[in-house]
Amino acid sequence: MPHKPVRKAIFPVAGLGTRFLPATKAIPKEMLPIVDSPLIQYAVDEAREAGIEQMIFVTGRCKSAIEDHFDIAFELEHTMLARGRDTSVLASSRLTPGNCVYVRQQEPLGLGHAIWCARDIIGDEPFAIFLPDEFMHGSPGCMKQMVDAYQNIGGNVISVLEVPRHAVSSYGVIAPGESRGAITEVLGLVEKPKVEDAPSNLIVSGRYILQPEVMHILEGQEKGAGGEIQLTDAMAQMLGKQPFHAVTFDGNRYDCGSKVGYIEANLAVALQRADMAEEVRAIAVNLLK
Numbered sequence: 001m002p003h004k005p006v007r008k009a010i011f012p013v014a015g016l017g018t019r020f021l022p023a024t025k026a027i028p029k030e031m032l033p034i035v036d037s038p039l040i041q042y043a044v045d046e047a048r049e050a051g052i053e054q055m056i057f058v059t060g061r062c063k064s065a066i067e068d069h070f071d072i073a074f075e076l077e078h079t080m081l082a083r084g085r086d087t088s089v090l091a092s093s094r095l096t097p098g099n100c101v102y103v104r105q106q107e108p109l110g111l112g113h114a115i116w117c118a119r120d121i122i123g124d125e126p127f128a129i130f131l132p133d134e135f136m137h138g139s140p141g142c143m144k145q146m147v148d149a150y151q152n153i154g155g156n157v158i159s160v161l162e163v164p165r166h167a168v169s170s171y172g173v174i175a176p177g178e179s180r181g182a183i184t185e186v187l188g189l190v191e192k193p194k195v196e197d198a199p200s201n202l203i204v205s206g207r208y209i210l211q212p213e214v215m216h217i218l219e220g221q222e223k224g225a226g227g228e229i230q231l232t233d234a235m236a237q238m239l240g241k242q243p244f245h246a247v248t249f250d251g252n253r254y255d256c257g258s259k260v261g262y263i264e265a266n267l268a269v270a271l272q273r274a275d276m277a278e279e280v281r282a283i284a285v286n287l288l289k
């Protein structure tokens, strides 16, 4: 029997973004640009490419710029057209009415809590999650690679990548089982382990396909690492009850929740852009002298 398609995606964007203050005092972290598109735009484009139809944003106070970004900018478009300017650059930032939903997470109680806030919109369907500050750059995109795997294996699918052992304590880490190509069975999951306790150096990297049962687990979830309601802890309770696999993304990942990762992402994308690569390369070489 074919697995139920993944039609809905949650974008949790209600975090405080404290690592980017003061830049993120009035602007959501997800609106920080990589060259000329905000992080959230890349995540939505990745979702569309994977066949996802409904975008659910879990927002908080001071996040209205995200709603405006995906709306029609009437004055801007009207003025540009009147001046004979091309507005096609705005096309991908317009979401079809009815295909985007905004839910408020009133307090930033953690990623698990943010996901739970979308439970009624998810209903009993499998769904995807995108953490927009994990910038996944590649073609096909990370979620497309995961959906392709999901169509064969079903169940729960998360993206993972290898990091140096000393870096594991900032992330969710998997205990890997057998691997077939890019697909690895997940036997255990732990959030922010100490280096010596980590079951591997494979970290969960911001993309998930989960079965709706995780919402019931989140309902009664206690606070975990950092005093937050952790998605990883809820996923760990599904192990052994449902198929659970990890896909190693064939592409590049940049941790844009950190300043250095954000700068790296901007440079990497700029160096691949036909309209600026040469100039940016010359500037970088000059700066490195």
Ligand code: UTP
Pocket: 012, 013, 014, 015, 016, 017, 018, 019, 020, 029, 058, 105, 107, 108, 109, 110, 111, 113, 114, 131, 132, 133, 257
């Ligand atoms: P982060 O751990 O990056 O937290 O959240 P943050 O608050 O955004 O940033 P810092 O650490 O203070 O700089 C990972 C993702 O989960 C969302 C964030 O918006 C981000 O996309 N999140 C986190 C929520 O939506 N709600 C929360 O309560 C926590």
